[in-house]
Amino acid sequence: MAKEKKGVRLEHISKIYKDPKTGKNFYAVKDANLEIEPGSFVTLLGPSGCGKTTTLRMIAGFESPDEGEIYLGDEPINALTPNKRDTAMVFQSYALLPHYNIFDNVAYGLKLRKMDKNVIKKKVTDILDLVGLQGMENRMTNQLSGGQQQRVALARALVIEPGVLLFDEPLSNLDAKLRVSMRTEIRRIQQEAGITAIYVTHDQSEAMAISDKVIIMNKGLVEQISTPQEAYYYPNNQFVADFIGEANFLKATVDAQDMVNINGSKVKCATGSLAVGGDCNVVLRPEGASLSDTGMLKVKVVYSCFMGPYQDYHVAVGDTLVKIQDYNPKNSKIYKVGDEAYLNFADNTLYAL
Amino acid sequence: MAKSQSASLDRKKLLGDPIMVTTIVLLIVFLTVFILYPLAILLVDSFIGDHGLTLDTFKRVMDLSNFRKAITNTLKVGFVVGIASALIGLLFAYVEEYVKLRTKFMGGLFKVVSMLPVVSPPFVLSLSMIMLFGKAGIITRFLLKIYDNSVYGFWGITIVQTLTFFPVCYMMMKGLLKNIDPSLEEAARDMGASRFKVFMTVTFPLILPGLGNAFLVTFIESIADFANPMIIGGSYDTLATTIYLQITGAYDKQGAAAMAVVLLVITLLMFVVQKYYLERKSTATLSGKASRERMLITDKSVTLPLTIMCSALALFVIMMYICVPFGAMFKTWGYDFHLTFKWIKLVFTKYKGLKAFKDSFVLSLIAAPITALLSMIISYLVVKRKFKGKGFIEAVSMLAMAVPGTVLGIGYIRGFSGGLFGSGILQGLYGTGVILVIVFVVRSLPTGTRSGISALRQIDKSIEESAYDMGADSFKVFMTVTLPLIKDSFLSGFVTSFVRSITAISAIILLVTPSYLLITVQINEFAEKGSYGIACAFATILIIITYGSVLLMNFIIKHFGTSRRIKVKE
Numbered sequence: 001m002a003k004e005k006k007g008v009r010l011e012h013i014s015k016i017y018k019d020p021k022t023g024k025n026f027y028a029v030k031d032a033n034l035e036i037e038p039g040s041f042v043t044l045l046g047p048s049g050c051g052k053t054t055t056l057r058m059i060a061g062f063e064s065p066d067e068g069e070i071y072l073g074d075e076p077i078n079a080l081t082p083n084k085r086d087t088a089m090v091f092q093s094y095a096l097l098p099h100y101n102i103f104d105n106v107a108y109g110l111k112l113r114k115m116d117k118n119v120i121k122k123k124v125t126d127i128l129d130l131v132g133l134q135g136m137e138n139r140m141t142n143q144l145s146g147g148q149q150q151r152v153a154l155a156r157a158l159v160i161e162p163g164v165l166l167f168d169e170p171l172s173n174l175d176a177k178l179r180v181s182m183r184t185e186i187r188r189i190q191q192e193a194g195i196t197a198i199y200v201t202h203d204q205s206e207a208m209a210i211s212d213k214v215i216i217m218n219k220g221l222v223e224q225i226s227t228p229q230e231a232y233y234y235p236n237n238q239f240v241a242d243f244i245g246e247a248n249f250l251k252a253t254v255d256a257q258d259m260v261n262i263n264g265s266k267v268k269c270a271t272g273s274l275a276v277g278g279d280c281n282v283v284l285r286p287e288g289a290s291l292s293d294t295g296m297l298k299v300k301v302v303y304s305c306f307m308g309p310y311q312d313y314h315v316a317v318g319d320t321l322v323k324i325q326d327y328n329p330k331n332s333k334i335y336k337v338g339d340e341a342y343l344n345f346a347d348n349t350l351y352a353l
Numbered sequence: 354m355a356k357s358q359s360a361s362l363d364r365k366k367l368l369g370d371p372i373m374v375t376t377i378v379l380l381i382v383f384l385t386v387f388i389l390y391p392l393a394i395l396l397v398d399s400f401i402g403d404h405g406l407t408l409d410t411f412k413r414v415m416d417l418s419n420f421r422k423a424i425t426n427t428l429k430v431g432f433v434v435g436i437a438s439a440l441i442g443l444l445f446a447y448v449e450e451y452v453k454l455r456t457k458f459m460g461g462l463f464k465v466v467s468m469l470p471v472v473s474p475p476f477v478l479s480l481s482m483i484m485l486f487g488k489a490g491i492i493t494r495f496l497l498k499i500y501d502n503s504v505y506g507f508w509g510i511t512i513v514q515t516l517t518f519f520p521v522c523y524m525m526m527k528g529l530l531k532n533i534d535p536s537l538e539e540a541a542r543d544m545g546a547s548r549f550k551v552f553m554t555v556t557f558p559l560i561l562p563g564l565g566n567a568f569l570v571t572f573i574e575s576i577a578d579f580a581n582p583m584i585i586g587g588s589y590d591t592l593a594t595t596i597y598l599q600i601t602g603a604y605d606k607q608g609a610a611a612m613a614v615v616l617l618v619i620t621l622l623m624f625v626v627q628k629y630y631l632e633r634k635s636t637a638t639l640s641g642k643a644s645r646e647r648m649l650i651t652d653k654s655v656t657l658p659l660t661i662m663c664s665a666l667a668l669f670v671i672m673m674y675i676c677v678p679f680g681a682m683f684k685t686w687g688y689d690f691h692l693t694f695k696w697i698k699l700v701f702t703k704y705k706g707l708k709a710f711k712d713s714f715v716l717s718l719i720a721a722p723i724t725a726l727l728s729m730i731i732s733y734l735v736v737k738r739k740f741k742g743k744g745f746i747e748a749v750s751m752l753a754m755a756v757p758g759t760v761l762g763i764g765y766i767r768g769f770s771g772g773l774f775g776s777g778i779l780q781g782l783y784g785t786g787v788i789l790v791i792v793f794v795v796r797s798l799p800t801g802t803r804s805g806i807s808a809l810r811q812i813d814k815s816i817e818e819s820a821y822d823m824g825a826d827s828f829k830v831f832m833t834v835t836l837p838l839i840k841d842s843f844l845s846g847f848v849t850s851f852v853r854s855i856t857a858i859s860a861i862i863l864l865v866t867p868s869y870l871l872i873t874v875q876i877n878e879f880a881e882k883g884s885y886g887i888a889c890a891f892a893t894i895l896i897i898i899t900y901g902s903v904l905l906m907n908f909i910i911k912h913f914g915t916s917r918r919i920k921v922k923e
Contacts, residue, residue, distance in 0.1 A: 016356050025356065060822055064362035079365040083824045095815035099837045108833075109823035153819075160823060 004073075005038035005196050006086065006163030008059060012068035015054050015220075028054045030220045031067070036164075036198060036213075041190055043199045043207040046217035047243070052200045053168060055217070059198065060166055061085045072163060088157035089166040092173065094149045096141040102128070102152055103137035109160040127159045130189060147178045154186065158193060165190070167199040171206065179203075183210050204244050208232070216240050232285075234270075234351055241283045241353070248322040250282040252352065260352055263318045265297045269350035280352040286325040288349030291315070291335055295342030301335045315343070367740055373827040376730060381742055383727075384749040387795055390773070391764025392617065392756065398767050399611035410611045420612060423595040427576045428619075430510050430591060435572035437515040439564050441666065442522025448663045450530040452656045453649040459660060462667040469520045469670065472899040474856040475580030476876050477892055478513045481676035482585060484885060505587025513581050516670050518574050522567040529563040530556075535647040548655065562634040569627040573620050577757030579859035580873075584880050592616045593759045593859065600763065600863065610767055613760040624755035677896065680889030696886035700894075704879075704887060709870040710894060716786055716869070717854035720793035724850035727794065728801030729843050733835050735802075736809040737817055738827075754799035758859025765792065765864055784866045792860050797850035804849075808842035809835070841910050848906040852899045 015029040029051040036042050044052035057063045059070060061082035069076050077085055088109070096105050103124055110120045128134055131151040141149060150170055157165055170186070171179045187210040190197045201207050207214050208228040216224045216231060216239075224236040228244075235241035238249060252260040252269075254276050260269045262282060274280055291301075291313060302321070303314035311329035315322050324343070326332060335341050368374060399410045414420050448454075449463055485492045486504045493502040533556065541551045579593040586594060596616065600609040650656060684691045700706035728750075734740070735747045769788065772780030782788045812835075820834045821827075836843065858873040865874055872895050879888040 015359070018356075061366075062818060062822075064359035064366070066356050066359045078362055079369075081366045081369055081826075082818070082822045083826055084369070085822075087822070089819065089822045091815040091819055093813050093815050095813060095819035097816060097820065097834055108820065108825075112824040112829065156819075156823070 004163060005194060006073040007038040007196065008034070008036040008164055008198065009071040010034040010055070010059075010068065011071070013055070013058065013065045013070060014067035015051070015058060015063060016066045027220045029058070029065075029217075032217075032222050034215060034222070034225065036196065038196050039194055040212045041187065041197045041199065041210060042213045042215060043201060043211040044215050044217060045201060045204060045207040045243075046223075048202055049219070050217040051220040052202075052215075052217050056089075056166055056168055056198060056200045059164070060087050060089050086163035087166055088160055088162035088164075089168060090150070090153045090157050090170045092169040094141075094146075094153045094173075096149055096152055096156075098141055100141070101137065102133065102139050102141070102144070105141065105152055106156045106159055109156065113160070123159055124155075127155045130158070130192070131155045132185075146174050147182060150174065150182060151185075154189065158189070158195070163196065165195050165197045167197065167201075169200055169202070171201070172203075179206070180209075186210065208244070214244075216243060218243070234272075235283060235353070238281060238353060241351075246286050246323065248284040248286065248320075249353075250284055250317060250320060250322065252280050252282045254278050254280050254352065260350075262297060267296055267345060267350065268347075269352050270348075271352045274352055283351045283353060284322065284345070285349060286323045287327060289322075289324050289343045289345050290326050290332070291324065291341040292333070292344055293342065295344040297343040299341055299343050301337055301339045301341060304335055304337055304339075306334075315341070317343070363739065364741075370827050373738075377734065377740065377742060377746075380727075380731065380734075380746055384746060386773070386779075387791055388749050388753050388756070391761060391768040394768040394774075395610045395613050395617070395760070395764050398607055399614050410607050411615075414608045414611045414615075417608075419590060420595055423590045423592050424615070426507070426589060427591040427593075427616075430507065430514065430582075431572045431575040433511050434514040434518065434575040435568040437511070438519040438522045438571040439526075439567040441515065441519040442524075442567055443526045443560070443564060444659070445519070445523040445663055445666075446526035446530050448659050449527060451647065451650055452659055453651045454660065459664060462664055462671075465671060466520050466667050467524055468903065469674075472852060472896070472903050473517065473674075474876075474892060474895045474899060475578075475858050475873065476584050476880060476888070477677055477896065478516050478670075478673055479509075479581045479584040480680065480876075480880060480885065480888060480892060481673040482509060482513050484676055484680050484889075485673065503587070505585055506589040509585040509587070510582050510589065510591070513585055514575050514578060516673070517578075517581065518571045521574070522571060525567045525570070526560065526563060529560050533559055539648070548650070548652075562631055566627060566631040566634075569623050569631060573623050573627070573755065576616070577620060577759070577859070579757075579759050579862075580877070583877060592619075593757060596759050596763060597863070600766070606763075606767060609763050613763040616757055617760045620755050620757055620760075621752075628751070674896070677889050678893045680885055681893045683886070685886075696890040697893075700887060700890045704875065705870055706891070706894070709872050709875050709891070712786075712869045713855050713872040713895075714898070716789050716871075717793060717851050720790045720797070720854045721847050721851035723790070724794045724797045724801050724854075725843050725847040728798055728846050728850075729805045729836065729839060730831070731798070731802045732805030732809050732839075733831055736806055737814065737835070750798055750802050753795055754803075758796060758857070758861075759863070761792065761795065762860035762863030765860070784864075784868075786869060788864060789861060789869065789871075792864060793850070793854035793857060796857055796860060797853045800853070801846035801850055804842050804846055805839060808839045812838055844906060844910055848902050851902055855898060856895065 010032050013029060013032045014027055016025050017028045018025055032055060044055055046052050054063060058065050061077070061080060065078065069078055071077065072086060097108065100108065106124045106127060107120050110123060124137070125134075128136065131154055133148060133151050133155065136144070136148070141152070144152065153170070167186070171182055174182060183206055199210065211228055213225060214228050214231055215222060218239050224231055224240045231240060231244045235244060241247040241249070250262050252262045254271050254274050255261045255266060256276055258268060258271050260267055260271065260280060260282055267282075269282055271280065291299075297317060299315035299317050299322070301313055301315050303312070305312045306329065310325040310327045311334060313324040313326060313335065315324060400406060400408070402409050445463065445466065454460055482504055484490060486502060487493065488500070488502060490502065490504070493499045537559075538551050538555050541555045542548070546554065576592060579597065582589070582591040582594045583597070590598070592612065593616070596609050596612045599605050599612060681696050682692050682694070684693045684695065731746060731750050735743060765788065769779060769783045772778045782791075816838070817830050817834050820830045825833065856873060858877060861871060862874055862877065865871055872891050876888045876891045876895070879891065
């Protein structure tokens with residue numbers, strides 16, 4: 001339904017802020033190079049203060065980059081004000097106009113474009129249908145629940161058929177259950193509308209659930225751009241591994257291509273382009289290993305707790321503490337604190353950094 | 354690392370918005386011409402003589418014994434009034450926030466007291482002070498049989514100013530006490546401290562900076578006050594009245610300018626301390642949100658004396674206001690208490706009351722919407738936008754708060770009587786109603802701006818951003834989003850500015866020409882002559898207008914305002 005899906009390109013984008021305490025300048029975003037495909041759903045993901053929101057606000061035009069150029073489609077947009085950019089944003093606080101009813105909120109952008117009254121009416125009705133708010137046109141914003149308000153915000157952004165849809169942590173004000181259903185909803189509507197979407201969140205599970213691609217940021221730097229699967233299985237560095245899902249890091253040396261030595265035990269592990277003989281950190285996901293009486297790596301259990309779907313263990317590998325989630329514990333032996341056991345790695349789960 | 358690109362991009366974005374740029378430029382011109390320029394002219398006047406830079410003018414006025422006396426008088430009055438108002442304000446605030454008020458009557462009293470500073474015209478308390486305690490005062494002469502009591506002088510000014518200004522302190526202290534987390538005091542109480550001990554060791558230290566703040570605010574108001582010292586000062590001259598006399602009596606414009614600079618320096622110093630040190634400190638110690646409701650004091654040995662003290666004071670103040678209409682209706686105050694419409698009739702027949710009413714009303718009514726809109730625009734720019742010159746706009750519009758009316762009046766005389774820099778440009782303004790309207794606007798701008806700023810800070814920034822993002826330009830955003838959301842603040846700015854204008858005197862009295870009759874100027878004239886009946890009649894009209902407009906505003910806000918319908922902050 002969008003007139004035209006547009007891609008977004010950031011070339012060497014940096015944003016400098018002044019630290020209010022020290023008065024020193026620092027990079028809120030440093031040398032970001034992003035290429036966002038038309039029609040794709042891309043998430044900017046990272047802890048608070050990583051520069052994701054700043055990046056989004058630069059794309060929307062609320063902030064101006066200090067270095068680099070932003071392109072919307074093929075057009076450089078650095079000098080355009082937000083109202084002249086073909087973007088629409090869904091805000092964290094919904095930012096509905098409190099003195100208008102739902103219809104007028106959604107129609108606001110259309111009225112600014114001086115559209116015909118009947119056209120506006122049709123478009124607003126259609127879009128409210130799409131987000132599941134049919135018949136609510138005359139309600140005031142404070143008569144809606146948080147989830148409904150967010151749907152209005154989404155409808156309001158969609159109805160002007162922007163080239164790119166921007167989301168600034170749109171679900172963080174909702175409760176956990178609603179968050180899950182709303183994110184599925186957002187993904188469905190985005191695909192139905194076939195629109196380019198850039199989504200900011202600090203919630204990695206949210207990012208994985210809805211994105212074609214995730215852009216993981218930390219301290220102003222882009223750490224990784226990939227599909228969620230790649231980021232999970234083949235993180236670029238410890239930060240990404242730790243941020244996406246849970247990760248244990250085991251100190252090891254690279255024995256040979258795809259073979260590492262952990263605490264004297266040889267283990268199969270993807271080593272990528274790491275040099276043979278060098279030190280490395282092996283990324284182990286908690287669900288990537290199980291405990292048994294025999295196996296590859298000898299460990300000592302220091303914590304054991306039944307969690308329902310899995311048995312939660314902390315085990316000591318030499319000096320390092322490793323978290324293991326042993327799924328379906330009903331079928332396997334339960335180890336107690338103080339027990340000795342062996343770690344067994346599932347195939348294809350280890351990745352060395 | 355330089356921020357040059359973003360700065361130039363922001364500039365480009367701003368320039369792409371012609372309405373915004375025009376507004377900013379016009380605003381800066383207005384503030385420069387009508388606030389900065391008159392003050393600068395005063396400096397030029399007093400520092401530059403025939404042979405360039407000189408301190409001669411200052412030496413000359415400092416040699417005047419009445420000027421030196423006026424400085425000490427002013428500071429003395431300001432100091433005592435500041436302390437008294439802050440303490441009485443604290444008492445009222447404490448009673449309201451901490452003591453269980455049993456009756457509706459008490460609640461009503463407090464509400465009236467909090468409204469007084471808004472509706473009170475100048476002189477009113479001075480007039481009634483004279484009528485109650487003066488030589489012919491009802492209380493002194495008829496109840497106490499004292500026939501030669503003098504209310505004029507230090508004590509007269511001090512009492513009247515304290516009663517005029519303490520409600521402001523009360524409102525400030527109320528805000529602070531409300532924000533003290535009750536659990537702090539409960540913890541102290543729990544550890545065994547008595548109520549008095551809790552007050553002295555917990556509550557009082559927490560509000561001490563706020564108390565200092567209230568003191569300074571009152572201090573500034575007191576030394577800038579012109580109306581009360583004029584009426585009740587007698588021979589006890591303060592800076593404001595001395596400056597006035599220097600220009601109207603001695604025709605010494607340069608001397609008056611130098612004196613005005615002295616007054617300005619004092620108020621500015623106080624203002625800077627208040628604004629940038631105490632105001633910040635007074636809120637920094639308080640967390641801002643009370644975790645739960647305070648347990649009110651019900652102990653009779655505490656509540657009784659406190660409430661009696663407050664009600665007595667409040668009733669006294671209210672009585673003083675009521676005294677004025679009666680003054681307009683008694684045949685001869687102090688001698689003949691038969692009711693008569695003589696004075697009111699005289700006002701409208703002999704003394705052109707209708708014209709005074711019309712002139713005051715129309716000029717204020719022109720100034721009010723301009724002030725309200727201007728202050729909303731300034732607050733919008735200050736709170737929501739980033740641009741060069743924002744600091745200037747904010748600073749100058751706040752500066753106007755610290756400039757005493759008398760100083761501004763002298764500045765306008767020196768700055769505009771010969772046109773800008775004596776060049777004849779804008780000379781046409783001088784002596785017209787336009788310059789009176791401009792003075793009204795400048796005098797009310799800081800209050801309006803402050804209320805606009807605090808209203809706008811309540812509004813989530815992203816509401817305006819979302820409108821901007823959907824394609825509205827700055828003008829559209831302001832008209833369709835910002836203004837509707839601060840409608841209440843706009844309306845109250847409108848009324849406050851109207852009331853302030855119609856009750857203004859200090860700057861106006863220096864600039865008004867015989868072609869305009871203003872009510873306040875009339876009151877001053879007749880009170881000085883001792884025609885209290887006429888003065889009271891004029892004052893009564895004024896009270897009715899101001900009180901009526903405030904009532905009307907409250908009615909409108911209640912029924913058509915935004916705040917009831919919408920919750921602004923998400």
